[in-house]
């Protein structure tokens with residue numbers, strides 16, 4: 405376990421982190437700032453740190469008492485990055501069709517992937533790698549293009565002596581309200597690291613984690629966000645900053661109803677772990693992942709899919725295969741991925757749906773073979789054409805019971821022959837005579853007839 409010795413001189417030299425209210429942003433300005441995020445749809449999350457040796461969970465292993473902190477930090481000797489090929493990582497992420505990537509610059513264990521001047525726990529100073537492994541990744545993201553850069557940063561840093569809570573079961577080291585200087589020392593450390601990340605990498609997105617241990621005021625969360633914004637007014641911040649972020653971050657579960665925020669992302673493991681685990685072979689199938697992706701898209705959200713490279717920097721073969729398969733599907737169906745927005749409410753059609761920007765193309769996604777036809781009800785707009793996305797095929801359709809005296813529009817039946825089906829997720833583009841208009845009532849009841 406590493407110790408941070410707090411000298412009084414150091415404490416007095418610490419600059420105070422204060423917060424002043426951020427200037428108001430108009431809704432239009434926020435939409436413009438969030439534009440790339442709402443069009444990105446797919447992001448790839450990377451958990452990489454000393455836990456990537458693969459025996460224990462990231463940081464939680466010592467916090468929960470599964471291993472001692474000493475054993476946990478002995479993993480630094482195995483974090484070699486000896487086969488790390490950042491150009492290959494970025495190629496693979498781009499190939500998957502992702503439009504952004506988020507990498508753990510520092511998890512709750514405090515191990516920094518970059519050459520931080522603010523502390524001694526880093527890939528450079530305390531691991532077998534002996535070098536900065538974040539900068540080459542960022543350089544590749546910028547060099548290859550097409551990806552926005554997100555940096556995950558844990559507010560929590562359990563091992564530090566100026567951080568109050570260490571073990572889940574153990575007593576707190578100190579009470580931050582009784583020792584405000586000690587807490588301030590920690591906040592100044594966090595602020596210094598964030599400044600380094602901003603100045604070195606100028607990320608498009610900061611992905612915070614761990615806010616649950618203290619309040620917004622205790623973290624000085626508005627001050628942190630303000631610090632980031634003053635450096636880059638366009639920066640996007642996820643929600644785990646005690647209510648001061650830009651979008652919602654549901655974890656490991658795709659929402660059932662559409663989240664209240666227009667911007668959100670589900671973060672999801674590719675197997676059952678965030679970081680690489682030797683014994684976790686419970687990989688999700690490409691079909692499962694595609695369902696999660698289009699489910700998020702149909703409610704206007706993104707999927708942030710996690711991968712866990714090994715300590716030597718290699719990416720498990722199963723993960724490589726999934727990213728490549730994702731790429732095959734997203735490239736064939738690009739038209740129905742990136743420029744889309746949330747679709748129509750469930751109940752109109754037995755499929756996930758999205759709409760194009762103009763609202764006059766309704767995309768239907770279904771991971772099954774419909775018997776004969778796919779039914780759309782409550783669609784008042786007229787269908788002009790139905791195309792199978794990714795092919796040049798058109799499908800025929802019929803409308804039954806489109807009665808002039810009834811408020812309920814006729815039901816459409818799109819013929820779906822089995823030869824047009826995609827092996828994973830079929831997508832139809834239903835072109836309409838104008839922005840989709842819907843009937844959402846309970847049906848026309850006849851109260852008088854003559």
Ligand code: GLC
Pocket residue numbers: 451462613614655671678
């Ligand atoms: C959780 C965990 C963490 C993981 C993160 C990813 O908050 O603390 O281990 O990195 O979720 O979303």
